Amino acid sequence: MKTVRLSIIGRFFTTFIPLLFLMAGIGQAEGMQVKYIGWSWQKPAQAADSQKGGAQITFTSPADGTTVSSKEPLVVKFNVEPGENGDHFHYFLDGDQIASDRQRSGSLDFGKLSPGKHVITFKIATVAHTLIGVEKSLTVLVK
Numbered sequence: 001m002k003t004v005r006l007s008i009i010g011r012f013f014t015t016f017i018p019l020l021f022l023m024a025g026i027g028q029a030e031g032m033q034v035k036y037i038g039w040s041w042q043k044p045a046q047a048a049d050s051q052k053g054g055a056q057i058t059f060t061s062p063a064d065g066t067t068v069s070s071k072e073p074l075v076v077k078f079n080v081e082p083g084e085n086g087d088h089f090h091y092f093l094d095g096d097q098i099a100s101d102r103q104r105s106g107s108l109d110f111g112k113l114s115p116g117k118h119v120i121t122f123k124i125a126t127v128a129h130t131l132i133g134v135e136k137s138l139t140v141l142v143k
Contacts, residue, residue, distance in 0.1 A: 059136065075109050088100050090131070093119075
């Protein structure tokens with residue numbers, strides 16, 4: 001009988017009380033929702049960052065939303081930090097994978113593109129080519 005009683009009390013404290021805190025707005029910090037994880041409270045962004053191991057992608061040129069000429073090749077300059085879980089990145093043009101690369105910074109020439117909107121996407125992957133969830137896209141309008 002005591003075991004059942006402790007189990008019910010344990011469930012109450014581990015599920016119902018955290019739910020009340022979230023409903024009451026106590027699970028808020030600086031405008032960001034806070035997620036109850038196990039026995040501690042964490043911001044979802046912190047939990048996600050720890051899984052990605054500090055990986056990040058930065059496009060230095062051209063700027064997102066830039067209009068470029070169809071008569072000139074599109075050259076994208078970038079910095080990639082694969083983090084502790086990543087090894088390299090895959091790059092895509094309009095959703096189609098072009099190739100992968102291990103450069104940390106540099107530029108890639110996508111050639112002359114047809115007129116219209118185009119999206120360049122970089123996605124960080126492991127040695128086994130499994131995507132780790134870090135990606136960044138750049139949109140250009142070609143005229």
